[in-house]
Each structure stands twice: as C-alpha cells, then as structure tokens.
Amino acid sequence: MTVAIMAAGDVRHHMTRQASRRSVLAGAAGGVLCGVAGCLSRSRDVERTVTKTHTTEELRAVTISTTLSDIDVHSAPTDAIDIEGQKAAVSRDDLESIGLSTTIDDGVLDISVDRDDARTVFGLRPDPVLDLSVAVPDRLEVRRIESRAGDLDVNDVVGNLQVTSETGAVSATAVEGIVSAATETGDLVVEDPASIDRLVTDTGDVDVALSGIDDDATIESSTGSIDLRVPDELDLTLEITTETGEITVTDVEDLPEMAGDSLIEAVVGDGATRLEVSTETGDVTVTGRE
Structure with a gap:
C-alpha cells in the first residue's frame, strides 16, 4: 500500500x-x-x-x-x-x-x-x-x-438523506444511505452512515464516524472543531485544512501520526476518493475507530 x-x-x-x-x-x-x-x-x-x-x-x-x-x-x-x-x-x-x-x-x-x-x-x-x-x-x-x-435527530433509517436546520443541532446515526447535513448555528454529529456527501455547519462543532465513503465528500465548519474517526484501512485522498487551529492525525493504521497548523494531505492506496476536511477557526482531529 x-x-x-x-x-x-x-x-x-x-x-x-x-x-x-x-x-x-x-x-x-x-x-x-x-x-x-x-x-x-x-x-x-x-x-x-x-x-x-x-x-x-x-x-x-x-x-x-x-x-x-x-x-x-x-x-x-x-x-x-x-x-x-x-x-x-x-x-x-x-x-x-x-x-x-x-x-x-x-x-x-x-x-x-x-x-x-x-x-x-x-x-x-x-x-x-x-x-x-x-x-x-x-x-x-x-x-x-x-x-x-x-434540533434534528435521525436514527436507523434507510435512503439518501438530506438534513438541514438554520438554528439547531443535527444528528444522524446509522443511516443506510448517503447523508448530507447542514446547519448554520449548531453542532453536527454523523455516525455510521453508508456514506456521506457534504456535512457543513457555520458555527458549531462537527463529530463524524465513518466506516467508508463511496464518492468525493466534504466536511466543513466555519467556526468550530472537527473530530473525524475513520477505519484503519483507507483508500482515499484526505485533505485537512484549518486557518486558525491545529491538525492532528493519530491511531490510524494506514496513516503515520502527524501534526500541523495549516494543511495536511495524505494519499492512501490509489486515492481515487477524495475527502476534504476544513475549518476556519478550530482544531481538526483524525483518529481511528475503536
């Protein structure tokens, strides 16, 4: 690899x-x-x-x-x-x-x-x-x-799902489909979707646990931290950026431990699928799934 x-x-x-x-x-x-x-x-x-x-x-x-x-x-x-x-x-x-x-x-x-x-x-x-x-x-x-x-809370449903709230927290767990979620003011939590498309919050933290992704995807927060958990075996291009914050990558078998303050890009395997993770003001942490 x-x-x-x-x-x-x-x-x-x-x-x-x-x-x-x-x-x-x-x-x-x-x-x-x-x-x-x-x-x-x-x-x-x-x-x-x-x-x-x-x-x-x-x-x-x-x-x-x-x-x-x-x-x-x-x-x-x-x-x-x-x-x-x-x-x-x-x-x-x-x-x-x-x-x-x-x-x-x-x-x-x-x-x-x-x-x-x-x-x-x-x-x-x-x-x-x-x-x-x-x-x-x-x-x-x-x-x-x-x-x-x-506040919007979705659990254990099927279908490609779009969830949006202007003011409120959004949570989507165990969705058997592609999840797109957005909120202007509120935290965003997505756990164990079949895949994701675009997860965005203007003001709030983002917590995402992935088992994999099927296509290019984006995770964004304008003001807030991002916590991303991924499987040990990856096959993607991972790009992480933050304007004011720190980036750390730890405990992922296919990735060495890394830290930076602006941009980190890792190409794992053929890197055919691209995952962009960005925040303007906040830290980004990438870890393996427990």
Whole structure:
C-alpha cells in the first residue's frame, strides 16, 4: 500500500437534546419591544399532543419540513408511519394556530406544520411550536428533514438523506444511505452512515464516524472543531485544512501520526476518493475507530 504525505506547517511523527436554541430565535424579534414590559417572560405552558398514522401500501419515501420544531425520526418494526406531535404555546389561541399536515405526491409522504400567523400576536410573545416524533418502517426511505429552528435527530433509517436546520443541532446515526447535513448555528454529529456527501455547519462543532465513503465528500465548519474517526484501512485522498487551529492525525493504521497548523494531505492506496476536511477557526482531529 502506498501512503504519500504532504504537509504545510509543522509535521511531526509519533506525537501525541434537551435545551433547544429555538426559544432564543423565536424571542429575538420581540425582545426589544417587550424587554421592559416583560411580555416575553411568559412560557409555553399550554400543551397538547396530536397524532396521525399513515399506511405505507403506496408509499416509497418520507419528507419532513417545519419552521419551528424539534424533529426525531427513527425506524420501527411496523407497517405504518406513526406521527406524534407535541404542541406548546402561551395561549389556547396560539395553540390552535399550528397544526399537523400530511400530503402524498407520487408515493412520497410529506409531513409539515401548518401555521396561521393571523391568530397570533407576532413578535409580542414566543411563537407556538410543534415538536415531531416520527416512527417509520425500516423499509421506507427518509429523504429530507428540515426545520428553520430546531434540533434534528435521525436514527436507523434507510435512503439518501438530506438534513438541514438554520438554528439547531443535527444528528444522524446509522443511516443506510448517503447523508448530507447542514446547519448554520449548531453542532453536527454523523455516525455510521453508508456514506456521506457534504456535512457543513457555520458555527458549531462537527463529530463524524465513518466506516467508508463511496464518492468525493466534504466536511466543513466555519467556526468550530472537527473530530473525524475513520477505519484503519483507507483508500482515499484526505485533505485537512484549518486557518486558525491545529491538525492532528493519530491511531490510524494506514496513516503515520502527524501534526500541523495549516494543511495536511495524505494519499492512501490509489486515492481515487477524495475527502476534504476544513475549518476556519478550530482544531481538526483524525483518529481511528475503536
């Protein structure tokens, strides 16, 4: 096996959900108007649980899109899709302004949250929320999950998956497909996907555990550290860059231990698949899988 190493900077061998950010986002618009009066101090004490069940006889895939929600998606030994929503608001009127909606188009079930902003006092109190828990049969593809503000958690599903949140943490574990994930503000965790495409966060840490990749891929953070765990046997070109931070590579059988402060590139085997790992402000650590 051939290993070629190029480093810019210092290279040395053998060296050593529970609190969602959505409340901050939702309250920011009204903070200036209501700070003195204290109207934002009211919490979402009015709650209600809503449920829906869909048979899957004519379905091929599921997508989920919301504005202000935490979303949990997981597989279950069932022939139906079970959806449970937890509504929370300041008042009963606000609670009635949001609801669970489902549509089917060409074999794809889209789950979303309807909002009637005319029933709420916009900006004067926290927006109502509807958190979702979705159990899907293990044969049904999950293609897309997105929320503008909320934490997204996906476990043990199949299909090429795209997960996005503007403000919130994203976690995807044991996805049998290619994972693409992005969040503007929040940590990003991806463990044991079949493969990855592009994993990106503007402000947050990235933690990725790979068993391999099928095609070229990218892992990025503008402000945050990156922790990458890879198998001992590799066949790829690994490029790591950081503008302000340190790079370390340790405990990977196919790679010598390395350290640097700007760029490290390692070509292992034929290097046909390229993995680019970069952060502007943060450290990058590459280790072997336990």
